[in-house]
Amino acid sequence: MRxxxxxxxLVLMLIGFLILADAIRLGFGWGMSGPKAGFFPFYMGLxxxxxxxxxxxxxxxxxxxxxxxxxxxxxxGLKPVLWVLLPSTFMVxxxxxxxxxxxxxxFLVFYMRMIGxxxxxxxxxxxxxxxxxxxxxxxxxxxxxxxxxxFGDKLMPF
Numbered sequence: 001m002r003x004x005x006x007x008x009x010l011v012l013m014l015i016g017f018l019i020l021a022d023a024i025r026l027g028f029g030w031g032m033s034g035p036k037a038g039f040f041p042f043y044m045g046l047x048x049x050x051x052x053x054x055x056x057x058x059x060x061x062x063x064x065x066x067x068x069x070x071x072x073x074x075x076x077g078l079k080p081v082l083w084v085l086l087p088s089t090f091m092v093x094x095x096x097x098x099x100x101x102x103x104x105x106x107f108l109v110f111y112m113r114m115i116g117x118x119x120x121x122x123x124x125x126x127x128x129x130x131x132x133x134x135x136x137x138x139x140x141x142x143x144x145x146x147x148x149x150x151f152g153d154k155l156m157p158f
Contacts, residue, residue, distance in 0.1 A: 002063040004072040009056035016052055019045030083115055099149035101131040 019041055026038030062069070073081065087110055095103040108127040112118045138144045 002059055002066070002069045005059040006056060006063065009052045009059055012052035013049055013056065016045045016048030019048065087111055087115075095147055095149060097149050098151050100146045101135050102149070104131045104134065 023038030023042035023045055026041070027036035028038040028042035029036055030039070087107060091103045091107040094106060098106075105127050108130060109123055112123045112126065113120070134146070138146050
């Protein structure tokens with residue numbers, strides 16, 4: 001557990017330093033018309049670096065004092081995490097190809113049938129109704145376009 005804590009702190013510090021570098025590139029001072037473009041990102045990045053440094057410092061202290069601690073993920077605990085992570089990742093990738101609506105349909109079919117073990121008589125209507133509702137609500141009512149992907153316009157021409 002301590003190794004994961006230290007690793008996450010290091011990754012967050014790296015992200016904070018990247019934010020700081022970009023804020024410096026943009027300029028983080030105060031200009032004639034107010035704060036420059038990098039003003040707020042600079043202080044946010046600084047806050048991330050400071051907080052991650054505190055987590056890293058405490059994590060190293062605990063590691064030296066108590067050892068590595070318990071496992072982050074117990075044996076057998078990775079499978080349920082992957083059952084959520086992999087389909088979600090697949091949905092994000094597929095969204096780029098076929099759009100959000102078709103990706104949601106595929107995701108719902110897989111998740112409800114394979115993970116939820118739900119009957120096809122429920123899976124099919126829900127998997128069709130939910131994306132159609134999202135489409136109608138956002139695209140037609142609120143006039144907010146959602147990602148259609150490379151082939152989404154050809155798959156759903158309406």
